[in-house]
Amino acid sequence: MSDAAHAHDDHGHHAHPTGIMRWLTTTNHKDIGSLYLWFSLIMLFTAGSMALLIRSELFEPGMQLMHPDFFNQLTTMHGLIMIFGVIMPAFTGFANWQVPLMIGAPDMAFPRMNNWSFWLLPVAGIMLLGSFWLPGGAVAGGWTMYPPLFIQGGVSYDLTILAVHIMGLSSIMGSINIITTILNMRAPGLTLMKMPMFVWTWLITAYLLIATMPVLAGAVTMLLTDRNFGTHFFNAAGGGDPVMFQHIFWFFGHPEVYILILPAFGIVSQIIPTFSRKPLFGYASMVYATASIAILSFTVWAHHMFAVGMPVAAQLFFMFSTMLIAVPTGVKVFNWVATMWKGSLTFETPMLFAIAFVCLFTIGGFSGLVLAMAPVDIQLQDTYYVVAHFHYVLVSGALFSIFAGIYYWLPKWTGHMYNETLGKTHFWLSVIGMNIVFFPMHFLGLAGMPRRIPDYALQFTEFNQIATVGAFIFGFSQLIFLVLVLKTIKGGAKASDQVWEGAQGLEWTVPSPAPYHTFETAPVVK
Amino acid sequence: MSLAQTDKYYLPQPSLWPIIGSVALLTMAVGGVMAMHEINHGLWVLLAGVAVLFFMMFGWFGEVIRDSEAGRYNKQVDSSYRWSMSWFIFSEVMFFAAFFGALFYTRVLSVPWLGESDTMQQLWPTFKAAWPTAGPGLTADGLKFTPMEAWGIPAINTLLLLSSGVTVTWAHWGLKKNNRMQLILGLGMTVTLGVVFLCLQAYEYHHAYTQMGLTLGAGVYGATFFMLTGFHGFHVLVGTTMLIVMLLRSIAGHFTAEHHFAFEAVSWYWHFVDVVWVLLFILVYWLI
Numbered sequence: 001m002s003d004a005a006h007a008h009d010d011h012g013h014h015a016h017p018t019g020i021m022r023w024l025t026t027t028n029h030k031d032i033g034s035l036y037l038w039f040s041l042i043m044l045f046t047a048g049s050m051a052l053l054i055r056s057e058l059f060e061p062g063m064q065l066m067h068p069d070f071f072n073q074l075t076t077m078h079g080l081i082m083i084f085g086v087i088m089p090a091f092t093g094f095a096n097w098q099v100p101l102m103i104g105a106p107d108m109a110f111p112r113m114n115n116w117s118f119w120l121l122p123v124a125g126i127m128l129l130g131s132f133w134l135p136g137g138a139v140a141g142g143w144t145m146y147p148p149l150f151i152q153g154g155v156s157y158d159l160t161i162l163a164v165h166i167m168g169l170s171s172i173m174g175s176i177n178i179i180t181t182i183l184n185m186r187a188p189g190l191t192l193m194k195m196p197m198f199v200w201t202w203l204i205t206a207y208l209l210i211a212t213m214p215v216l217a218g219a220v221t222m223l224l225t226d227r228n229f230g231t232h233f234f235n236a237a238g239g240g241d242p243v244m245f246q247h248i249f250w251f252f253g254h255p256e257v258y259i260l261i262l263p264a265f266g267i268v269s270q271i272i273p274t275f276s277r278k279p280l281f282g283y284a285s286m287v288y289a290t291a292s293i294a295i296l297s298f299t300v301w302a303h304h305m306f307a308v309g310m311p312v313a314a315q316l317f318f319m320f321s322t323m324l325i326a327v328p329t330g331v332k333v334f335n336w337v338a339t340m341w342k343g344s345l346t347f348e349t350p351m352l353f354a355i356a357f358v359c360l361f362t363i364g365g366f367s368g369l370v371l372a373m374a375p376v377d378i379q380l381q382d383t384y385y386v387v388a389h390f391h392y393v394l395v396s397g398a399l400f401s402i403f404a405g406i407y408y409w410l411p412k413w414t415g416h417m418y419n420e421t422l423g424k425t426h427f428w429l430s431v432i433g434m435n436i437v438f439f440p441m442h443f444l445g446l447a448g449m450p451r452r453i454p455d456y457a458l459q460f461t462e463f464n465q466i467a468t469v470g471a472f473i474f475g476f477s478q479l480i481f482l483v484l485v486l487k488t489i490k491g492g493a494k495a496s497d498q499v500w501e502g503a504q505g506l507e508w509t510v511p512s513p514a515p516y517h518t519f520e521t522a523p524v525v526k
Numbered sequence: 527m528s529l530a531q532t533d534k535y536y537l538p539q540p541s542l543w544p545i546i547g548s549v550a551l552l553t554m555a556v557g558g559v560m561a562m563h564e565i566n567h568g569l570w571v572l573l574a575g576v577a578v579l580f581f582m583m584f585g586w587f588g589e590v591i592r593d594s595e596a597g598r599y600n601k602q603v604d605s606s607y608r609w610s611m612s613w614f615i616f617s618e619v620m621f622f623a624a625f626f627g628a629l630f631y632t633r634v635l636s637v638p639w640l641g642e643s644d645t646m647q648q649l650w651p652t653f654k655a656a657w658p659t660a661g662p663g664l665t666a667d668g669l670k671f672t673p674m675e676a677w678g679i680p681a682i683n684t685l686l687l688l689s690s691g692v693t694v695t696w697a698h699w700g701l702k703k704n705n706r707m708q709l710i711l712g713l714g715m716t717v718t719l720g721v722v723f724l725c726l727q728a729y730e731y732h733h734a735y736t737q738m739g740l741t742l743g744a745g746v747y748g749a750t751f752f753m754l755t756g757f758h759g760f761h762v763l764v765g766t767t768m769l770i771v772m773l774l775r776s777i778a779g780h781f782t783a784e785h786h787f788a789f790e791a792v793s794w795y796w797h798f799v800d801v802v803w804v805l806l807f808i809l810v811y812w813l814i
Binding site: 016017021022024025026027105106107109110111112113115116119120122123126127155158159162163165166169172175176177179180181183184185210211212213214215217218219221222225227228229230231232233235236237238239240241243244247248251517520521 | 534535537538539542543544545547548551552556558559586602605606610613614616617618620622623624625627631632636637639640661662663664743745746747748749750752753
C-alpha cells in the first residue's frame, strides 16, 4: 500500500471486518463499486440465460420448449432485470469507483447510505427472481407493466411492484449521493467545466433519476391500489383511464432511456481521447448537448404511445420533440469522430468497444428516428423493428460502453493488465454475434413480426434462426469476458500508474491498484 | 477550501445498519404481499419488518446524531447534508407530481372524453362526464357520493398548517439567538399544530367514509382525493415525528446557533409539506 493509504485520521480505517462482513458493512466507495459491478455481471448472466431460452423457443415456428405463459414471464423478467439489474447497477458501480477518483474526493459524500443503496438491490433481485417459484409464476405482463393486464395477475405482480419501489429507493439514494459528491467534493480548482465528461454525464443522469424514479413509484403505487385497495385510476368504469398509466409510466420511461445511455456517453468520451491521444473535441458542446438531451427527454414520452390514441396535435408535438433530440445526439457523435480525426490512434480493447459503440449506437439512433415518425410508428409499433432498435441502443450502446469501461479501468482497479488477446477475441465475437442477433430483427419487424410472441408465421423462420444462432455466439462469448476478469484479478502483467499512454485525469495519478483510501487530502487542480 | 489535517471530510466506519434496513424492507415487502393476499400471518410479518425498520432508524440516526454532537461534521459535511436534503425534497415533489398529474389528466382530459364519443352515449346514456365523478360504470351501478367541501375542516387545516410554518420559523429564530426557551416553545407549538391537523384529517376521513359515501373506491374522484390527501397526511405524520425528535433533542441541549442543520432540514421538509397542502386545498378541495 502507498503512503496515501497510511495517512488515515484518528477515528480511522483500522480494524475492518473481514470475510462476508467486510462486504455487508463496507462504507468504502471502491468496495461498493465492486459489489455493484459483480451484481450487475451475475444479473447479466441470469437475464442473458433468459434471452437464450427466448431465442431457443423462437428458433422454429410453433411451440417447442415451453408454455406460452412461461415465455411471457421470460420476456418480462429479461427486460426488468437487464434494465434495473444490469445496466443501471453497472453504471452506478462505475460512478462509485470512478467519481471520487476523478474529482479527487476521499469517498462518496454519504458512505453508509451508499452501502444501503447497493444492498437494496439484492432484496429486489430476490423478490423478482423468487416470483418464478410462486403460484402463477413470475410477472408476464411485459416490463412496462401496462394495465389492465398487470392488474389481473397474481401474487408475483404485487411482489414486482414492491421490488420496483425498492429499486427506486436504491436509485434515488444512490443519485442523491452521487450528485452531492460531485457538487460538494471536487478537489480545489476542479471547476464544473473542467470535470471529466464521465462525471458530467453522471451529474445529469443523477438529476434525471431523482426527477423520474419517484414518478415511477407513483405509477406503480396506483397499480398496487387498483389491484388491492379498490381504486379506479386505470379503470374507465370508475372514470379512470388505462392510457393514463402509459403517460405516467413513460414520463419516467423516456428519461430512463437516457439514464441508461448518458453514462455510456461519458465512458466513451473518456476512452476515445485517451486512445486518440488528443483532448476531447468540443468539450463544452458535449456538456451542453448532454444537458439538452436530459431536458428534452422530459418532453418526448408519448412517442412510445402513438398507436394507443391521442389527439393529432399531441402526436405532432411528440414527433417533432423526439426528432429534436437527434440534434444534441448528433453533436456528440460528430465530436467523437472529430476527436479521432488526425489523432494517433491505437486499438486496444477499450477503444475497439468505444468505436463499435459510436458506429452501432448510431444505427440504433437512426432506427429511433424512423420510429419517431408517427405514421411510420403506427406500422412498426410492437414489432421486431422496435426490438432491434432498442437492442442496438442498449446492447451495442449501453452494454458495449460498460465493457469498454471495464477494460479501460480494470488495470487501475486490479493493478494488472488484462490479456489483450482474450479481450480482442471477446470484442470480435461480441460485435459479430450482436449484429447477427439484432440486425435481422429489423427485417422481421418491417415484415410485420410482432414482438413478445412465442410463435410466428412460417415466412419469418430464416431470420429467426439466424438471430438465434447469433444469440448463442453472443451469449457464450461473454464467458470469455468472465474468464478474463477473473484472470486479471488473480494476476497478469503489472499495470503502471498511468496505465494508458494518452490517459488524462486524476484517477491516473494514484497507484495501480488504487489503494483502499485515496485523496484523503484533496489534490489541487490547476 | 484546502482541507487541513484536522479538517477532514468525515468518513464513517463500516456499519451494520444498512443491511439491517435491507432485511427490514424485504420482510415488509413479503409481509405486505402476504397480507394483501390474505395469507396467514401476513400482517405479523409486515409488522415485524416495520419493527426492524424502526430499530434500524433508531440505531442509524442515533449514530449520526452522536457523530454530529461529537463535532465530526465539518463545514463540507454540513454542505453535503444541505445538498442532499434539497435533492430529497425535489424527489418528493416529483412523487406528488405523479398524483397531481393523474388528477389533471383525468379531470381535464380523460373524464370529458368519456362523455364525448358515440359509443359512450350508447353505453352510458345518462352519464354526465363532469368532475367530480365516480365514472360511468360505478355511477350506473348506483354508487353515490358527496364531494368534500373546502370551507369546513379543510379550511381550518389550512390555517393550522400555515400557522405551523410560522411557529417553526419562530423556533428557528430562537435557536439562532441562542434563546433555548423560544426554540422549545416554538417546536412544541408546531408539533401541537401538526397533531391537531392529523386528528382533524382522521375525523374528516371517518366522516367521508361513514356519512358521505366518499371512499377510496368512489371512482377516480375518490382515488385521487384519498391518495393525494393520504400521502400528504402520511408526510405530515413523518414531519411531526421528526419535529418531535427535534423537540427532544432541543430539550437535551443539542444544536448550537451555528450548527443545527438537522433542525433546518426538518423545517425545510415541513415547509414543503405546507406547500403541498396549499396546492391540495386549492386544487382538490376548493376548485371542484
